[in-house]
Amino acid sequence: MNEDREVLKLVGARIRALRKERGYSQESLGEKGGFHFSYIGQIERGEKNVSLVNLAKIAESLDVNLIQLFAYVDEEYKFTESEIIIQEIIGMLRDAPPERIHLTKNIIREILKGT
Incomplete structure (x- = not known):
């Protein structure tokens, strides 16, 4: 219970x-x-x-x-710098038009190809 x-x-x-x-x-x-x-x-x-x-x-x-x-909130959980940045990016994309989101996805994919 x-x-x-x-x-x-x-x-x-x-x-x-x-x-x-x-x-x-x-x-x-x-x-x-x-x-x-x-x-x-x-x-x-x-x-x-x-x-x-x-x-x-x-x-x-x-x-x-x-x-x-x-995706529970844990009061004691400490976010990494990367997680904070990712959440900021998501916030920026939330109100973007679909074509901008698609363009952003393609740009990120190209950037990450080299890693």
């Missing part, structure tokens, strides 16, 4: 981190997904055993793949 609560807390912390990264309040995320803001708060605190359907709606509202909700 304790492990169940831990999973809920980890997923909730990940949702909170993604929400804050995007500058959303609990209320604005709730509106996007069709939920009451208090429900979002309960999920983020690990108090609600949220359904897979609702997780999919939250992921869509955060503009992420469902799997990304399970």
Whole structure:
């Protein structure tokens, strides 16, 4: 039972981190997904055993793949410099048009061919 609560807390912390990264309040995320803001708060605190359907709606509202909700946030985990840079690149690409993303992928592929 304790492990169940831990999973809920980890997923909730990940949702909170993604929400804050995007500058959303609990209320604005709730509106996007069709939920009451208090429900979002309960999920983020690990108090609600949220359904897979609702997780999919939250992921869509955060503009992420469902799997990304399970990339847990560990308060003690220290990111490497490379991981921080990769996350910055992802942030820059998030709002880019598809053709720019494709171009960026090709450029990175060419750069990495020599390694």
